Amino acid sequence: EPTTRPLQSPPAIPVFGHAHLLAPEFITPIRKLTAELGPTFALTIFGRRIVVTSDADVVEQVMYESPFFTKKIAGLLGEIQPVGGRGLFTSDTSDPLWAKAHKLLIPGFGTAPLKQYVPEMNHVTQQLTAAIDQQLGEPVMVTEWMTRFTFQTIGMCGFAFDFHLLDAPDAPMHPFIDAMNYCLAEAKVRSSHTRLYKWVPSRTNRKFDASLALMRQTVEEVITHRRANPDATKRDMLNFMLTSKDENGESLDDENIRDQVITFLIAGHETTSTLLSWCLYFLTQYPTVRERVLEEAVRVCGADPTAEITPQQISQLTYITQVLKETLRVRPPVPALGKSCVTSTVLPGGTLVEAGNGVMVNINGLHHSRDLWGPNPTAFNPDHFSKENEAKRHRFAWLPFSTAERACLGMAFAMLEAKVALATLIRKYEFEYPRAEPCTFDPVAVTLKPLDLHMLFHARTEL
Numbered sequence: 001e002p003t004t005r006p007l008q009s010p011p012a013i014p015v016f017g018h019a020h021l022l023a024p025e026f027i028t029p030i031r032k033l034t035a036e037l038g039p040t041f042a043l044t045i046f047g048r049r050i051v052v053t054s055d056a057d058v059v060e061q062v063m064y065e066s067p068f069f070t071k072k073i074a075g076l077l078g079e080i081q082p083v084g085g086r087g088l089f090t091s092d093t094s095d096p097l098w099a100k101a102h103k104l105l106i107p108g109f110g111t112a113p114l115k116q117y118v119p120e121m122n123h124v125t126q127q128l129t130a131a132i133d134q135q136l137g138e139p140v141m142v143t144e145w146m147t148r149f150t151f152q153t154i155g156m157c158g159f160a161f162d163f164h165l166l167d168a169p170d171a172p173m174h175p176f177i178d179a180m181n182y183c184l185a186e187a188k189v190r191s192s193h194t195r196l197y198k199w200v201p202s203r204t205n206r207k208f209d210a211s212l213a214l215m216r217q218t219v220e221e222v223i224t225h226r227r228a229n230p231d232a233t234k235r236d237m238l239n240f241m242l243t244s245k246d247e248n249g250e251s252l253d254d255e256n257i258r259d260q261v262i263t264f265l266i267a268g269h270e271t272t273s274t275l276l277s278w279c280l281y282f283l284t285q286y287p288t289v290r291e292r293v294l295e296e297a298v299r300v301c302g303a304d305p306t307a308e309i310t311p312q313q314i315s316q317l318t319y320i321t322q323v324l325k326e327t328l329r330v331r332p333p334v335p336a337l338g339k340s341c342v343t344s345t346v347l348p349g350g351t352l353v354e355a356g357n358g359v360m361v362n363i364n365g366l367h368h369s370r371d372l373w374g375p376n377p378t379a380f381n382p383d384h385f386s387k388e389n390e391a392k393r394h395r396f397a398w399l400p401f402s403t404a405e406r407a408c409l410g411m412a413f414a415m416l417e418a419k420v421a422l423a424t425l426i427r428k429y430e431f432e433y434p435r436a437e438p439c440t441f442d443p444v445a446v447t448l449k450p451l452d453l454h455m456l457f458h459a460r461t462e463l
């Protein structure tokens with residue numbers, strides 16, 4: 001029997017336990033509690049014990065789920081589940097459909113199959129710069145433009161669906177996107193209310209249902225259209241799903257393909273947009289890093305920012321990769337992950353977790369741990385990701401895409417897309433962040449995204 005140590009907890013109140021401490025946002029209170037109580041502590045949320053941890057050894061054990069831990073949809077993900085359905089992101093690891101879809105879809109997301117999307121990524125990037133060119137010298141809402149860019153990219157690459165988000169600087173948001181944003185924002189509200197909230201016939205609940213119906217209908221039409229007009233030359237994600245078969249000759253049914261399409265759209269837009277937005281912001285704050293990014297982009301891709309960037313060039317953008325990784329460290333778009341304990345066990349350090357307990361893997365805490373990143377973890381320093389430094393570090397110190405079985409399927413896609421965008425934008429523009437005070441994060445967003453990030457873009461006169 002290993003010896004166990006009780007975990008510390010802050011004072012609780014009846015019924016809520018500690019739930020009230022985590023609203024309206026949990027990043028700040030979790031950071032403060034970590035500073036006070038150490039990397040691993042316990043909270044009680046409406047009667048359920050949750051172990052919060054940013055200890056890399058503990059995280060390692062939790063991320064290799066089986067046989068002690070699992071991803072079981074609850075909390076915020078539970079509220080997103082009506083939207084993502086039984087798509088990969090909002091399914092339990094124990095759901096046989098998750099295992100089937102995971103196996104079928106993984107081959108479509110490797111580095112080699114993703115190369116085919118690079119021309120389209122270049123094309124959408126050029127649409128983005130054409131829109132920015134119309135707004136030179138004016139404050140531009142960076143997160144909105146990056147979201148238009150990532151949405152347009154995943155729509156075109158994934159499903160040959162044109163949301164027309166970059167046709168003009170004042171292009172309207174597609175109704176699908178308004179509907180999705182409404183549902184995601186409402187999911188966050190629901191996650192901090194009692195269960196009753198979503199069952200009352202309120203205006204917000206009716207709008208949620210109508211928005212979901214609109215999203216499903218849009219995607220169902222795309223699937224029906226593709227089934228009626230098959231095009232074997234197109235190897236996008238939709239074709240991949242419609243034609244792939246597992247070892248039993250089975251493929252995914254149309255309802256599940258619909259849920260997967262919606263899932264890729266949810267999982268693939270705001271995360272990558274958040275990464276790009278913070279990255280542009282950090283480049284305004286760290287001129288030496290910015291100069292190195294520019295030097296590499298010009299050296300590898302040439303001086304003409306309208307020439308198509310090739311997969312071969314992308315693979316040489318090593319410093320830009322470090323900068324993107326550092327951005328994901330300092331501002332992980334997904335700041336925490338949830339797991340459930342299925343078999344009681346003792347964690348490294350002697351903490352007993354019991355079956356039914358939840359675990360919050362505190363990614364943001366892990367990324368700011370002094371033990372893992374040295375005395376100044378808040379400073380933006382891409383050298384953290386030099387080959388030597390990466391090799392020295394704990395393998396679970398950096399987890400913006402999660403890891404192991406339930407890791408992000410779109411990691412390579414997101415990194416490709418971000419590299420094409422960054423290598424193009426840096427050669428075309430000088431960026432200016434006009435305010436003296438630093439940019440903070442948006443407390444109500446689903447991802448850790450910048451709040452009200454306005455920047456000015458100026459055309460570069462020479463390279």
Ligand code: HEM
Binds near residue numbers: 102263413
């Ligand atoms: C899962 C992060 C981009 C598709 C995840 C998870 C994280 C994550 C942390 C695990 C969630 C959990 O355990 O609950 C990110 C970040 C991105 C990004 C930081 C961009 C910078 C994308 C893109 C796509 C995508 C572009 C689609 C093309 C998915 C899917 C899953 C997932 C399908 C669920 C995988 C499974 O459990 O089988 N992502 N993601 N992601 N992501 Fe991403």
